Structure formats: C-alpha cells, structure tokens
Amino acid sequence: SSGDSDDSSKESDSGSSSKKPSGTVTVFAAASLKESFTALGKTFEKEHPGTKVSFNFGGSDALAASITSGAPADVFAAASPKTMKTVTDAKDAKGTPATFVRNQLEIATLPGNPKKIATLKDLTRSGLKVALCAKEVPCGSAAQKALDASKLKLTPVSYEQDVKGALTKVQLKEVDASVVYKTDVKAAGGKVAGVEFPESKQAINDYPIALLKNAPNAEAATAFIDLVKSAQGQKVLGEAGFLKP
Amino acid sequence: MTTDASPTEDAGPRTDGLDARLVVDRGTFRLDLRLSAAPGEVVALLGPNGAGKTTALRALAGLTPLTTGALRLDGRTLEEPERRLRTPPEHRPVGVVFQDYLLFPHLTALDNVAFGPRCHGVPKAEARAQAADWLERMGLTDRAGAKPRALSGGQAQRVALARALATRPRLLLLDEPLAALDARTRLDVRAGLRRHLAEFEAVAVLVTHDPLDAMVLADRLVVVEEGRTVQEGAPSDISRRPRTDYIASLVGLNLYQGRADGHTVRLDGGATITTTEDLTGPVFVAFPPAAVTLHRDRPDSSARNLWRLEVAGMESHGDQIRVDLTGELPLLADLTTPAVAELALHPGRTVWATLKATQTHAYPA
Amino acid sequence: MTTDASPTEDAGPRTDGLDARLVVDRGTFRLDLRLSAAPGEVVALLGPNGAGKTTALRALAGLTPLTTGALRLDGRTLEEPERRLRTPPEHRPVGVVFQDYLLFPHLTALDNVAFGPRCHGVPKAEARAQAADWLERMGLTDRAGAKPRALSGGQAQRVALARALATRPRLLLLDEPLAALDARTRLDVRAGLRRHLAEFEAVAVLVTHDPLDAMVLADRLVVVEEGRTVQEGAPSDISRRPRTDYIASLVGLNLYQGRADGHTVRLDGGATITTTEDLTGPVFVAFPPAAVTLHRDRPDSSARNLWRLEVAGMESHGDQIRVDLTGELPLLADLTTPAVAELALHPGRTVWATLKATQTHAYPA
Amino acid sequence: MTEQKSGPVPDAATGPAEVLAGGSRRRSGTPRFRTGVPLPLLLPALGGLVFLVLPLVALLVRAPWRSLPDQLTSVAVWQALRLSLITATAAAAVALVLGVPLAWLLARARFPGRRLVRALVTLPLVLPPVVGGVALLLALGRNGIVGRWLDSAFGITLPFTTAGVVVAEAFVAMPFLVISVEGTLRAADPRYEEAATTLGASRFTAFRRVTLPMVAPGVAAGAVLAWARALGEFGATITFAGNFPGRTQTMPLSVYLALQSDPAAAIALSLVLLAVSIAVLAGLRDRWMAAS
Amino acid sequence: MTEQKSGPVPDAATGPAEVLAGGSRRRSGTPRFRTGVPLPLLLPALGGLVFLVLPLVALLVRAPWRSLPDQLTSVAVWQALRLSLITATAAAAVALVLGVPLAWLLARARFPGRRLVRALVTLPLVLPPVVGGVALLLALGRNGIVGRWLDSAFGITLPFTTAGVVVAEAFVAMPFLVISVEGTLRAADPRYEEAATTLGASRFTAFRRVTLPMVAPGVAAGAVLAWARALGEFGATITFAGNFPGRTQTMPLSVYLALQSDPAAAIALSLVLLAVSIAVLAGLRDRWMAAS
Numbered sequence A: 001s002s003g004d005s006d007d008s009s010k011e012s013d014s015g016s017s018s019k020k021p022s023g024t025v026t027v028f029a030a031a032s033l034k035e036s037f038t039a040l041g042k043t044f045e046k047e048h049p050g051t052k053v054s055f056n057f058g059g060s061d062a063l064a065a066s067i068t069s070g071a072p073a074d075v076f077a078a079a080s081p082k083t084m085k086t087v088t089d090a091k092d093a094k095g096t097p098a099t100f101v102r103n104q105l106e107i108a109t110l111p112g113n114p115k116k117i118a119t120l121k122d123l124t125r126s127g128l129k130v131a132l133c134a135k136e137v138p139c140g141s142a143a144q145k146a147l148d149a150s151k152l153k154l155t156p157v158s159y160e161q162d163v164k165g166a167l168t169k170v171q172l173k174e175v176d177a178s179v180v181y182k183t184d185v186k187a188a189g190g191k192v193a194g195v196e197f198p199e200s201k202q203a204i205n206d207y208p209i210a211l212l213k214n215a216p217n218a219e220a221a222t223a224f225i226d227l228v229k230s231a232q233g234q235k236v237l238g239e240a241g242f243l244k245p
Numbered sequence B, C: 001m002t003t004d005a006s007p008t009e010d011a012g013p014r015t016d017g018l019d020a021r022l023v024v025d026r027g028t029f030r031l032d033l034r035l036s037a038a039p040g041e042v043v044a045l046l047g048p049n050g051a052g053k054t055t056a057l058r059a060l061a062g063l064t065p066l067t068t069g070a071l072r073l074d075g076r077t078l079e080e081p082e083r084r085l086r087t088p089p090e091h092r093p094v095g096v097v098f099q100d101y102l103l104f105p106h107l108t109a110l111d112n113v114a115f116g117p118r119c120h121g122v123p124k125a126e127a128r129a130q131a132a133d134w135l136e137r138m139g140l141t142d143r144a145g146a147k148p149r150a151l152s153g154g155q156a157q158r159v160a161l162a163r164a165l166a167t168r169p170r171l172l173l174l175d176e177p178l179a180a181l182d183a184r185t186r187l188d189v190r191a192g193l194r195r196h197l198a199e200f201e202a203v204a205v206l207v208t209h210d211p212l213d214a215m216v217l218a219d220r221l222v223v224v225e226e227g228r229t230v231q232e233g234a235p236s237d238i239s240r241r242p243r244t245d246y247i248a249s250l251v252g253l254n255l256y257q258g259r260a261d262g263h264t265v266r267l268d269g270g271a272t273i274t275t276t277e278d279l280t281g282p283v284f285v286a287f288p289p290a291a292v293t294l295h296r297d298r299p300d301s302s303a304r305n306l307w308r309l310e311v312a313g314m315e316s317h318g319d320q321i322r323v324d325l326t327g328e329l330p331l332l333a334d335l336t337t338p339a340v341a342e343l344a345l346h347p348g349r350t351v352w353a354t355l356k357a358t359q360t361h362a363y364p365a
Numbered sequence D, E: 001m002t003e004q005k006s007g008p009v010p011d012a013a014t015g016p017a018e019v020l021a022g023g024s025r026r027r028s029g030t031p032r033f034r035t036g037v038p039l040p041l042l043l044p045a046l047g048g049l050v051f052l053v054l055p056l057v058a059l060l061v062r063a064p065w066r067s068l069p070d071q072l073t074s075v076a077v078w079q080a081l082r083l084s085l086i087t088a089t090a091a092a093a094v095a096l097v098l099g100v101p102l103a104w105l106l107a108r109a110r111f112p113g114r115r116l117v118r119a120l121v122t123l124p125l126v127l128p129p130v131v132g133g134v135a136l137l138l139a140l141g142r143n144g145i146v147g148r149w150l151d152s153a154f155g156i157t158l159p160f161t162t163a164g165v166v167v168a169e170a171f172v173a174m175p176f177l178v179i180s181v182e183g184t185l186r187a188a189d190p191r192y193e194e195a196a197t198t199l200g201a202s203r204f205t206a207f208r209r210v211t212l213p214m215v216a217p218g219v220a221a222g223a224v225l226a227w228a229r230a231l232g233e234f235g236a237t238i239t240f241a242g243n244f245p246g247r248t249q250t251m252p253l254s255v256y257l258a259l260q261s262d263p264a265a266a267i268a269l270s271l272v273l274l275a276v277s278i279a280v281l282a283g284l285r286d287r288w289m290a291a292s
C-alpha cells in the first residue's frame, strides 16, 4: 500500500514483486455472480500463471458483515450499492467502488405464460398470486421503484428474502408471477418465462466492485478487478444476462 | 362332579381357582411348574435363590409369556400358547407385589394405591377414599402424602401391598411381601393379609424365604428347586417330612436319608437311628434340633439313640444356642444358655448326644 | 490412657473403631443416635419400619450430611458440622450394602464387584481377579458375567455384598443384607460375613428385621425407635430384658411391666407373677412362650404361677403352634401339635396356664 | 503415630477431610449431595458455557444500543415477535402431540425397519432448511403431491399462511423432540409400565399415567429444544410460508431482512428475540424440569 | 352359571383373551412385552411419521433423477460431502466433550442462577443462524473481542478456516446436546452415583463409570441431534467461515449456491446429503442406542 499506483501493469517482468500478480486472490462475490465469476477466475489463472482465485460466494449482506468483521478478502463484488456502502462506511474499502455491471428487472411467469401476463399492471389482477422481493433487498427496492413510477399498488402474497426465493416460488408454481432479474430468468432456463416491462428501465440495479483496504494481495486483486471491467469480462457477464454499466 | 361343593373340597378337575402349568425358557434356565389352588387357598412358593420363583410369578401375571403350558383362573383360560390364547396383564384379575416394590416415584403413596381402582373405572374421589382406607389398614395414614422416595423400606412395601390389594384381585401374587417389615408390623400385615384373602375368596401365591411366614400364611407349600417342584404339601407335612437338604435347613430340622428295616434306619453314612415308625426300604428320618440332649460323659439313659460327637461351632439363636456337631451323625442341637454353660461346651469338645426315638420322624423316601 | 491396649478392651474414650453422634433432621423426622463400636465389633440396628435405621446408615456413609453431632472412625474425625469438617463418601473407608442393592445395571456382576478396587487404584486385571474371588466366596461364580437384571433377587444381594466387601472397608454398613437370601445361602453368607469381618478387624453396622440374624451376627444390638435409641446391649441381654413391646415381640417373649415386692410382681393389669429374682420397685417381667404349660383342667402342680385363660387364636410356627391367650394375664404359649390335639384347643376354650418361676425373668424397669 | 492416636479426640482431621466453604450455611434444605463439583467436569462445562455465551456477549458489547429504542417502538417488531411466539408455541405443541407417541414407538415397540424409521425421523435435521422448505412445497404446496389434493378437496392451502409457518417450524423442530424423548424413554425402567399393567392399566394408560410423568424432565427438555428451534427457524419458513408482515413474517425473517439494509438494526432485533426467549425459558423452566 | 362352571376346562376363553396374530411365531427371543401398540399412541405416531417423511418423499418424487449422475461424478460434490462429514463429526465431538459436563452441571450441581445459565445455553437455538455467525465474528473474528487477542497472542484466526466451520457448527449444535442430555440426567436415579461414591469413586469417576453408561442412550440421542444439526448447518457457517471450496464449503453451502443457478441440482445435492446421513444413522444407531 506504500505509494503504488492503482494501475496494474500486465508486463510480466521476472523478479519484480510489485508488478507481477501472483499468489491467491480472495474474492467475496454476490451469489448471483457465481457462474460468470467462476469462468473469469479460470481465465485469470490462465493469464497469470502462479495465481489462484479463491471465491467466497454468498449473500451480499453476509459477505459485507464478514468483511467488516475482518475477513481476509481482497475483492468485494456486491449485488447492490447498499451492501457495498456498509463496507465503505466501515472504511474497509480502498478507493471508490466502481459499478461493473447492472441488472434489469423482468417479470417471471410460469412457462408458456398461461396467465397471459404482458405488463406490470397485469400483476395487480385479483386472483393472481405474486411474489415480490422484500424492500430491503435490491430486487425488492427496484421493483418498488418501478411500481411507484407507474403508480401501481400491488399486494403480493410474500416479500421474498432474495431474488432466488421469488424465482423458486414461480418455478414450483406456488405463485403465478414474480419480479426478478433478467439474469435469474436466464439462469432458470426453460422453467420460467420472462416478460420484459418498460418500467424496469426506471429501476436498474448496480453491482459495485471494490478493492479492500486490508487486502493481503492487492496487486493480483487489482488485476482481477481490471479483468472484470475489461471487455473480456463484460462479455462473459453479458452472456449471463447482465447489462453493461 | 358336584358343582355346589365348596371349592376347597372339590376333588375333581377344578373349575374355580388357579390351574396352571407354567413353562418358561430363559436362556439356560427353564421353569416347568404345575400350580393349582382353590379359591381362598394360599400357596407359598419356597426355594433357593434363583430357583425360578419370581419367574413363575411373572408368568402368572402375564409379564413373561409362557413358552408352553396353560394358565386357567376361575375356569377361564388366561393363556395357552398352543391355542394362541393370551390375556394381557391388564385384563387379568391379578394383583402383584413386586420384590423391589416398583412404586411409581412421581405419585404419592395415596395415589399409588388409588392407581388400580382408577384404572378399573372408579371415579377419582372414590378411588382416593378407597386408597385412604387401604393405607389406614396398613397403618400408613400419616404417610399418605409422601412420595415413595421419602418412605422407608418397610413403608414402601406396605404401600405396594395396599396397591396390589386395592384392585381386589382374584389372584394375588406376592414376591417376598413381608421381607422388609418389622416384627410388629409383620404380625399385623400378615393377619390383615389373611383376613383380606379370606374375604375375597381369592387365590394367593406368595414367594418367601421366611419359613415362618410360609408356614403361617400358606395353606400349602410348593418347594421349587432349579425350576421344578421338588415337594408340595401342607406346611406341617413338609416340615415333618422334608425331602431335600434345602427344605430341611429351611424348617430347621436334621434330615437324613437311609434304608429302614423295622424300627432301625441305617444311614448312607453308616450310623443308625432308631425310630418309632416301622418301615422297610429307603426312608427319610428327621428330628428337630431341640430334641437332642447333650451330655458331658456317656449317659446311662433310656434313649435308644446315642452318638459320640464333637462340637464344631456354636451360634446363639435368641435365648438359645444352636450347636453344630460332627462325628458319626452330623447334627444340630439347640440348648439353653445355662445348659451350654454347665456343659462347658467349646469347639473341639467331645460330647454324647441322645435322642428319644419318639422325637424322630421317619417316612418313605 | 493406654494406647497399646487391645481395642476391644479399651475402656476410655475410644481412639479406634467407631464413635459417633448422628443427628439428622429430615422434615418432621429427627434422628438422634449415639453409636460406638470397637474394631471387630458388629453392631445391629433394630427397629420398626421408619425408625431411622437407613437414615443412620446414610449418615455414616456420608450420603446424608449430619445436622449436628460428630463422626469419628479409627481416631479420625470424618464429620463434624460444628467444626465444618466433612470427609466426602469416597474418602471414607466405608462399604455399604444398600437395601435395594443399587447394582450398576450396565455392568456385569463381576465388574460391579471390581468397581470398588478399580476406584482404589487396583489395576484392572487384578481387580477382576479379586472380584472373581469374592463372587466365588458368595457361590456366584457361574453368574459372574450376568447383568443385574438377569440376576434373581438373592443373587443380586449377594453381588451387592461382595461389592461392598471388595474395598476392604474399615466400616461396613449393611441395610438388611440377608433379607433376600434363602436359608442355605443365608447360613453360608452369614458365616462368611463373620469370617471376613473378623479378618479385617472392621466395624460393621447392620440393619435387620430378623431377630435371628441380629442375634447371630451382632455382638451388640442397638434398638432404635422414632430416631432414638431405646435399648442397647448384648443380644442375650436384650432378648432376656426387653424394654419395649417392639423388642419383646421381636425376640418372641411375653413382656409385662409391674411393681415388684420381693418375689412377687404385681402387674399394672392386676395379675401377679412369681419370679425367682428378689426385687423392689418398678420392674419388667419376661418369659418365653415355650415356658408356658397349658392344662385342660385346673392342675395340681408345683408351678407357682397359675392363671385361667381363654384361647383367642392359634398360629402354626414350623412344627409348633403358638396359642394366643386372653384373660387376667394375656400371653402367648408355644405348644407341639400333639399337645394341641390332646387338649382339643380351639378359640373360645378355657384353659389353665402354669409357669415355673424359674422360667421367668424380672429386671428393674 | 502413637502420640497422634493418644489424644481423646484428634484436633485436626488427619484424612482428606473437606472443610466446608464459608457459604455453606446459607444453603437451605438438606442437600442430597456435596456441592463440590469435580474439576474434570467443571472445566469443560465452563469451557462449554463460555463458548456458547461468548458470542452473545460480543453481540451485546457491539450492539447498537442507541438504535434499540427505535426498534422497540416499531409496531412491526412487536407484530413479528408476537407471531414468532405464537407460531413457535403452536409448532412445539404439534411436535409434542405427534412427536411423543412417535418417540415411544421408536423406544418401546418392536417392528421391522425401526432403525430406518429412526434415521428418517432425523432427516429434517440434516436437510438444509431452505431445501426443507422446498420439500414442504413439493409435498403440501399448491402443486404438491398432497397439497394439490388438500386444495381441491378441502380448499386448504398452506403456503403463505400463518398455518404454513407452523407447519414449516414443526417440520424442522419435531425431530429434536422425537430423538431426545426417545433417548429418555430408553433410559427409563420399563418395569414400572409392567407394574401399571398388573394394576389394570392399558398400555396407553400406563404410558400416560406412569411413563410420561416419570420422563417428564426429558419431554420438557425436548419441548424446549423444539420451541427454541422453531423460534429461530428461518430457511424453511420463508421458503414454505413466504414473508408477509403480520401473517408469516416471524422475527428471524425480520432479522434477516434487516441484515440486508441495516446490520445494526438486525443485531438489535436479534437481541429483542433473545431477551424474550430468555424471559420465557428462565421463567418456565424449573417448574417443568423439576425431577419427579 | 352352574352349567358353565361344571365343565372340566371351558373350551373357549370367556374373557377378553387376545388371539395372537399369525405372525407371532416368527418373533425370535422372548419379548418382554406384548407387541400390540395402543391406538391413541399409534395414530399420532404414524401421523408424525407421515408429516416428517412426506416432504422427503415429495423431494424424491420430484427429484431430477437425470441430473443426479452428473452430480455424483463431480469432484466438488465429494469434496463438500467429505468436508461436511468431517466437520459435523468434529463439531459433534466438541459438543460432546464440552456439552455433557455442562449438562451434568445443570442437572446435578446447585448454584445460584442455574435457571439463567440454562436459558443462556438455549439461546444459540433461538438466534437466527446468520446472526449467530455475526456474533461469532464479533467474538472470535480478527477484530472480535476475543479473536483479536487470539490472533495477536497465538496467531490463531478461526474465520474462513475449516476450524472455523467446526466452531460455527458446534456453536449451533451444542445446545441440542446439552438440553437433551440434561433431560436424561434428570430422569436418572442419582442414588447409583451415591453407591459409586461409597465404593471410593470420586464424583467424576462416578459420573464417568456409572452415570454416563447408564444414560448412554440419552447421550447418544443428543450426539445424533448435534451431528445431524451440524451436518445441515448453513447460516452460521457461511457467515463465520465463508464459502471456500475444499476448505469451508460444506454440502449445505453447495446446495445454497446450486440453488442460485440450478434448483434441480440443489435438490440432487440435498438427496446425496440425505442418503449419506441415512446410511450413517441407520448404520450406527442401534449399537449406540441399545439400552444397557
């Protein structure tokens, strides 16, 4: 941390300890990033022989709690600015977190959309069971923003603890629809059908990434963050359904 | 076959009372016992430790299933494995006093006794009244509210007895019911027990080691050894004609086996005893220790039986001394303290023992 | 004060053996007992149910703390609440045979016996060898591998006895140790017990209801009623001079209280008894039931005591019959069966009872 | 030696006599046993206690005491707390009614496959709670193998209802009761049941009036386990019953959601939950746990 | 009446004699007791069994059998399973070593505040597991009130290590053991301990060689509870120990991650976990649970 620049170089000089990434990078990442980050980790290890990326996937909140309690992590990639804020408030991040992807809402319905849901307003139809994310979690606050923007009042049967909860309820046909992220609909394969809605533009969720203050391996960590932000990284993330920042 | 005959006199196959052949296999141990009793009769099971007495009671109560045999009570077949009949314990009109009481630790003495009547549908208040009554008969009114852990050993056993009697069973099973009672209580409970049994016209089977209890309480003794009946009969009969060492020591008799020829019995050991009975062939001879007289020197008496013996040991028995003698006819003799003092008896001393023939009792083996 | 004096003869305050004053409060019940014994001495605690015998044993073992008093063994103070001294049970050289055995259900008979030696640091193999030895002495070699649940009542008690003896205690406490034993085993175990106790020079305190056991086993009896000593002394002494009804019934004597004037004792009920002793003032008079002779008609005998009585009941006692008589002097008489037959006794019949003055025993109250 | 023995009564105990602590006078009643606790038991016991209590202490030390009053005045908190207490108690009751007989069956009856049944009973413990919730949905949900039929025949739907919360909590909590009661029953002497049957008690009466009171401490322990587990249950509840304030949002769900937005508030909520359960457990326990 | 009594032996039983079922012959050994189970116990017991087993059946019915072979061939699954079994067993061992003495203390020793201590022991049950993980971090984390000191003095850091997994699982699982063992101890007769002390056993020896074997079924039940709970633990583990494959990623964590992308895979993984725990429990149990 002594006067090194945040720029990492991709030169591979021998013997230079401060330039060449080596050793293990520990990345704490939101569970929704599992597929894409695992792929990027493999890429990183290939590009930088002698490195190893170690992932700790979990709920953003739990990860944030671990980090503020002194977890030995290098990188934190959160699913919402709010959870990242707990880390920055605790002065555990180095520099300002950067948004590396965004995620957009979509309505998930049963395969084939038997209830013929086409708009956000359709969700307020009586007799329709809808699950939303709780307002405390990113997908919930985003959905609320979208509903507020279109002045709709929706009483769901449940405020799910996370987006996977909301999705599971549709997959198991316990509800007729829920409001989730594009990436989730994509990950669910054919088990749910996605319905895009225009109000989702008003409620896009940012994923921030940050180098951590107590990072044991800051060089490699910076290199990994760069990979995530690079075109190559964005391509992998885009394939999972994420939007560019 | 007269059906009106008083049960105890019924000579034919009994329809009332108990009629059982109990066969139970328990690993290496096998019980095989015939047992029958008329209503009102009290049968005592006597036998050494591990003879199978408790096992027999458990079989009667239905707690240990019969391997084979049959069990009938008052004309009803309660169990017969061959016919796949088996009445569960709770439907048998049987009361049990267990060797280690098994009082319910969470219930007071009163509620322990009221348990049976409650199970038989008696309303709570009445059941408790009945229980209080039973406890009173046992002299335990002031312990009615105590939990079993706060009862002394004897108190606990009296509660167990009251609990078993409170269901007014047709067959009462008692495993050493008086063992923990003190002399005073024992007399009372024993008398009370007799009274209640008589009242109910119930059959009672009791296990005891106390020959006195057996003699006093029972109309008939069944002596069990190694799972089998070795002798059976009225107490006086058995005490006069014991057939095994165990029984003889139980009733406190000297017992010998030998071959009679008229009034003389030649024992297996070589000694002879003169008896009043005129018998031929194998016989038992028995006589009480109190019938033996000891003499410092060879007496010049009319006694037909005279042996030279040596004192092996002495034990005081109340106000008497029991002297253990060895020699040609090992025997026990009971003496008063002054007599012992006068004879200056001590182990190793040689004495002469006499025994009047009238005091002996010989019977076919 | 001679420290070399043989312990049993030590007349001063004992330094060896047991010396205790046991005071225990248990709710409404209070035990207050002085107890001392020289090494090698066997003290029997006798008393009715609930007298506090088990409580006294628990206090000696350290399982129930003293409220006050003191407990010394071989000159060592084991407990004295006033001085806040208290040795925990496991550091007392005490062995206990519990009234309900308390054999460890998960261990075999052998391991139950080996438990004590193991706790005293004996290596496993040796402890088991010792245990096998003890079981052999108890005649239980073939049951060594059995779990307590597969033992009969008497077998369990013998294992408990072996377990307590195996630690070679300096104070052996036995709560009804022979109650569940059959006559044969009882003799053996009793003899063995005496032998071991003598070997160890240990103090033994035993609780029993069987007067015979107490008399045979104990050097001294302590009779406890309601938590207090009511009489204490040698068995022969107590059996000849009982001071309470309980003791009299225990030893099977007729006991009366009255006022002596020379050889005549006028009883509280009005009758008189002639005795051999020459006393004045309040006395007890006792005589054994066997000393009474019954007659159909008024006898013309030399007997100084003659009463007209009525038969209230009869009970057979082994080969004897005990007759309960009421009248001016209620008493018990023991007769042989032929005698009863000859007299044609039956309840309600009037008879004459005679008693030789030499058979009575009077002593100051 | 001779000297030592010659005094009438030695002044000092020569053996390992235990000098009672100064406080011994204050103990009322007659203790059955000395109160000295052996070190080989005391040390691990204290270790265990510290291990369990230390994290709670840390929680207390680091708790946002300033935000606590805000939490306590929020209606939502009390609503969640009330729902939690009601559903946990109902779940414990369900577990008792169904679990005690099941425990008895496992402990006393002989039937083929008993070991398998016991292993099956333990499974809800092993199942990650969220998967447990999924399993409940597959069984009792709108499309579940039984739920479908419950819905069409009786119009009963459990997911997203308070009853569903109870079902989810009972599913997770009952195994604790069954296994611990079975253990106690096995340690109890079956001969008391025999004695009861000789007095005319049916096997059921013997169970109800003799065995059950005798193993009451074990049943109470099992019920406490089940209640506490139900009170803390999160994964199965949110998956099966969802999260709707006042209907299915129990305290753990509130806590979890608070953790997303305001970790300090989550800790404050947890403390409320803990305080209430301490109050309930410390208040109820000795009456129930008192040995017979 | 007279007629009826006159026959030598009535042919038919006149009382409620029970005709043994045809299968009775097949039972080997001598049953202590009839095997008929009273309906008032059998019905709720079966109800309870169905309630617990039905969701598992549903899971099996709806399981993605086709993806199961894929799961079974993945190295990561076996790694997670191995880690789960190791850590759960270690956690159960920790719980036994610390928890049994604690249970004994609660059951047998008399000390002021025992009720409070018991309530405190129960708290980790009530705490939502994620909060439990946070509490563990606050206590034992690098910045925790004790962890800081552990780190500086001994260089020990628990979070995000396999040891941390064991700590988290033990924290959550130990209360089950403590409470259920305490219940069994309370139901056991303390006089056997007294008998042992008169034979020279210290209180500890008496506990170890008499009480413990006598309550073995209860302790075994408690250990099974603790083991199973540790095996299924998720919230506290992921928060305190993180989710690193091979080091801290246990099966429930794998299941959680799988749930993010492929719920079917998550169910398949759960089934693997269940199958293994059935195998372990059904295999081990009767030897342990056998009454003494």
Ligand SMILES: Nc1ncnc2c1ncn2[C@@H]1O[C@H](COP(=O)(O)OP(=O)(O)OP(=O)(O)O)[C@@H](O)[C@H]1O
Pocket (backbone or CB within 6 Å): B026, B027, B029, B047, B048, B049, B050, B051, B052, B053, B054, B055, B056, C149, C150, C151, C152, C153, C154, C155, C180
């Ligand atoms: N559950 C069992 N398993 C195996 N053997 C047993 C079992 N119960 C008792 N036995 C054995 O059966 C035999 C008979 O035991 P039982 O208890 O009937 O004797 P008992 O006559 O009552 O003796 P006691 O007078 O000593 O009580 C004994 O040898 C005993 O060891």
Ligand SMILES: Nc1ncnc2c1ncn2[C@@H]1O[C@H](COP(=O)(O)OP(=O)(O)OP(=O)(O)O)[C@@H](O)[C@H]1O
Pocket (backbone or CB within 6 Å): B149, B150, B151, B152, B153, B154, B155, B180, C026, C027, C029, C047, C048, C049, C050, C051, C052, C053, C054, C055, C056
């Ligand atoms: N734990 C207890 N709490 C209250 N009272 C008790 C307790 N234990 C015993 N007692 C009472 O103390 C008295 C003495 O009991 P103890 O057991 O010492 O009698 P015991 O002489 O051994 O009688 P037994 O010959 O019948 O065994 C009895 O009245 C009994 O009810």
Ligand code: MOO
Pocket (backbone or CB within 6 Å): D128, D129, D130, D232, D233, D234, D235, D236, E128, E129, E130, E232, E233, E234, E235, E236
């Ligand atoms: O282990 Mo849970 O899923 O947080 O109750």
Ligand SMILES: [Mg+2]
Pocket (backbone or CB within 6 Å): B053, B054, B055, B099, B175, C152, C153, C154
């Ligand atoms: Mg017996």
Ligand SMILES: [Mg+2]
Pocket (backbone or CB within 6 Å): B152, B153, B154, C053, C054, C055, C099, C175
């Ligand atoms: Mg007693």
